Amino acid sequence: MFTDTATSTAGTVLENFIVRDEDLPEFKDLEFEDINQLHLDHPGANDTEYRTRRDYIASLAKRFRETGEITDVDYTDEEQGIWRHVAGRLEELHEQHASPFYLQAKRDLGITTERIPQLTEMNRRLKELTGFRLAPIEGLVETRGFLSLLSYRTMLSTQYIRHHSRPDYTPEPDIVHEAIGHIPMFTNPSFADYSQFVGLGAKIATDEQLEELGRLYWFTVEFGLVEHEGDVKAYGAGLLSSYGELEHAFSDEVDRRPFNLEEVINHDYTYSDMQPVLYVIPSYAELKEVTKRYIESFQK
Numbered sequence: 001m002f003t004d005t006a007t008s009t010a011g012t013v014l015e016n017f018i019v020r021d022e023d024l025p026e027f028k029d030l031e032f033e034d035i036n037q038l039h040l041d042h043p044g045a046n047d048t049e050y051r052t053r054r055d056y057i058a059s060l061a062k063r064f065r066e067t068g069e070i071t072d073v074d075y076t077d078e079e080q081g082i083w084r085h086v087a088g089r090l091e092e093l094h095e096q097h098a099s100p101f102y103l104q105a106k107r108d109l110g111i112t113t114e115r116i117p118q119l120t121e122m123n124r125r126l127k128e129l130t131g132f133r134l135a136p137i138e139g140l141v142e143t144r145g146f147l148s149l150l151s152y153r154t155m156l157s158t159q160y161i162r163h164h165s166r167p168d169y170t171p172e173p174d175i176v177h178e179a180i181g182h183i184p185m186f187t188n189p190s191f192a193d194y195s196q197f198v199g200l201g202a203k204i205a206t207d208e209q210l211e212e213l214g215r216l217y218w219f220t221v222e223f224g225l226v227e228h229e230g231d232v233k234a235y236g237a238g239l240l241s242s243y244g245e246l247e248h249a250f251s252d253e254v255d256r257r258p259f260n261l262e263e264v265i266n267h268d269y270t271y272s273d274m275q276p277v278l279y280v281i282p283s284y285a286e287l288k289e290v291t292k293r294y295i296e297s298f299q300k
């Protein structure tokens with residue numbers, strides 16, 4: 001069971017975006033119902049050396065919850081090589097399809113194709129820009145646990161990297177998905193506030209509302225598209241961290257619809273398939289406003 005003893009309701013906190021250090025939960029008190037281990041269908045499942053390395057990096061995240069201190073990972077040459085390969089290939093597609101905000105954000109955070117960025121260095125910049133934070137985690141956790149942390153303007157982030165045999169693919173989040181997909185968008189004030197609203201919602205949502213929030217998160221944070229000067233661009237992490245998904249998103253096979261909150265929260269999706277329908281938001285500010293009204297309705 002995910003436990004978080006802080007008491008707050010959406011109505012009283014929705015206007016308050018700043019989370020001071022002293023307002024943060026004690027990470028050592030957070031207990032997750034489920035933290036994903038490496039599954040048998042993972043490309044590295046039969047590679048003992050890979051498993052040992054992944055377990056070691058995961059142990060640094062566990063240590064963070066005991067000490068509150070993030071340990072930088074001393075990435076190996078092979079790990080840096082995987083990053084250079086994937087980040088380099090994605091860079092070309094980003095120039096074509098990524099939202100201009102995202103492209104600038106990557107530069108602002110110092111995320112390059114050359115080396116794997118550390119959570120600590122990205123945290124320093126995020127703090128200055130939007131007060132967002134990254135906290136290491138050793139694997140995927142349950143929806144309520146993960147989303148609730150966003151209410152503290154905090155995203156749980158893995159630090160290990162995918163297996164070298166499939167640089168184009170990972171069945172679980174890894175540092176490529178986090179740092180290339182998710183983290184740059186937290187430098188956008190509206191997107192950061194939006195994420196916090198989703199987190200506040202997750203803390204008070206019924207199980208049914210939590211499922212709705214999960215779908216909203218999926219079609220925005222993971223697979224979102226945004227209008228830009230009459231064009232459509234990508235800002236979702238699942239798109240920006242996968243060349244297959246990104247190319248597919250702009251192909252004729254995808255129905256790119258205007259964002260409609262009611263439709264999105266009721267739209268079932270299949271996790272493992274390429275997405276046949278994606279939603280285009282008019283702006284991050286608009287996404288924030290609609291979501292704010294939606295979360296406020298949880299209390300009524």
Ligand SMILES: [Fe+2]
Pocket residue numbers: 173177182222237238
């Ligand atoms: Fe993700």
